[in-house]
Amino acid sequence: MGVKERREREKSETRDKILDAARELFVTEGYEGVSMRKVAEKIEYSPTAIYVHFADKNELFHELCREDFARLQEVVAVAEMPTDPIERLRQIGRNYIQFGMRFPNHYVFMFMTPHPPHELHVEDQEIVGDPEVDAYALLKWAVEAAIKAGCFREEVQDAELVSQTLWASVHGVISLNIAKCKDPWVEWRPLQDRAEMMLDVTLRGLLKSPPIEEKAPLLAAAARPGAPGARPSEEEAPIPADLPTEEK
Amino acid sequence: MGVKERREREKSETRDKILDAARELFVTEGYEGVSMRKVAEKIEYSPTAIYVHFADKNELFHELCREDFARLQEVVAVAEMPTDPIERLRQIGRNYIQFGMRFPNHYVFMFMTPHPPHELHVEDQEIVGDPEVDAYALLKWAVEAAIKAGCFREEVQDAELVSQTLWASVHGVISLNIAKCKDPWVEWRPLQDRAEMMLDVTLRGLLKSPPIEEKAPLLAAAARPGAPGARPSEEEAPIPADLPTEEK
DNA sequence: GCAGTAACTTAACGTTGTTAACTAAACATC
DNA sequence: GATGTTTAGTTAACAACGTTAAGTTACTGC
16 A cells, blocks of 8 residues: 555655745746746646646645745744743844845735635644744734733733734835835835834833833844844844845 | 827827726736736727837836825825824824725735836936925924924934834735735734724834823823924924815 | 556647737828 | 828737646556
């Protein structure tokens, strides 16, 4: 009975080849810039071979998208998280923005493209709500922790609403950067500055009492690697101002 | 010499017909959903006739985009603007979100689609930076006023950076709503709530001193701090009561 | 040995954006 | 008034697209 398994393995191997080729093309060319024919050519198959594995282009890229969500989770939930609830939220925000900058085309596809309503698959059902695999759930969990710790004003109780607001804030920074950073009619400040400003302003706006600062602006203090855990990896890979990858 | 003028008028009439048809289709179908052939069919011309007036599809929609920016300005800079700098910023934010909700497809095209770099035209040059016609300039102007009035913390001095942050915050709310509001794996709060929360949080995060709230909804008191002599009334260019309402 | 399964190919359909070549009418010039 | 030029608009065509229908071919279970 090892035969069936080998066949399945072979099939999923070419399936993976398709996904790999599609991902590579998609990252550099964007959704509309990728054609089924190009994907097929890259793996030296005929264009229609793809349709054995995926119903259509949309499903192929939805599959990529699904994988990207896992990758987002990896980037957002890096091992070391500050214990301070606020700093933890800041870290999550930073990581999120870093993801968007590293994979701008994926980000466009995941969060900036209005998709036809896509029903949840069974696998997806398992993922939703688990902070270990669902980045939004992680954010919500961190928000709930901050609420419970009494960091926020007492009117701020709806963790869902707060999470959506924080998400929207970092999403605003990054998506605007992706879509408009080339536009000459705005004197764009460096992305890093905009990101830190946004995190500073939103978190500050949620706080119960204003942070007791001597004279050092919170912004500068937060940007420093003095944050708990000391993240050297992020230090050597600063967020680039422009689209980093070989974007076309 | 009236001949030449008549010809030009005729030409610009069919040009406008193309733009009108394209806009109508674009608003309902989105950028990729509109084909040059459909536009041509709608105005009962041959597809290639469009190419007499526009270099390609991109330029046609860039022209639409240009018009949309004027419309954005109309919506954002509605006649009555609060005199209080903070409330004015809040109003601008609300109006911006309203624009996005009324014209989601335009919004997608204007702010959510990475465009090939588009050099500024001569007409554009005139527009940029004028608060009367450029919504971003209006925002920046309002931010500068708030800074001058002493509403913000003293570290907050870069009007450009603040403007970009505020813009990103409302853009985050609306663009996330457009792209993801259908997604079932988030328990979305009502858009209005998310918008108000975002404006509340970001403006609050910028303020010098937290609004002294008895129990009244927070930011009503936001005007209080700082300048006792109120805002510099010699502020040039207070929001014009009569706006460029070139209805179409 | 034979029927069945299934991964993959070839050929084709209808659509897309865009170009080349052409028509026809209005104009300027002699 | 014939002539040549300009130009808005047309027809035909190209290459590329997503996708389907109808094969082909190799392996498997019986």
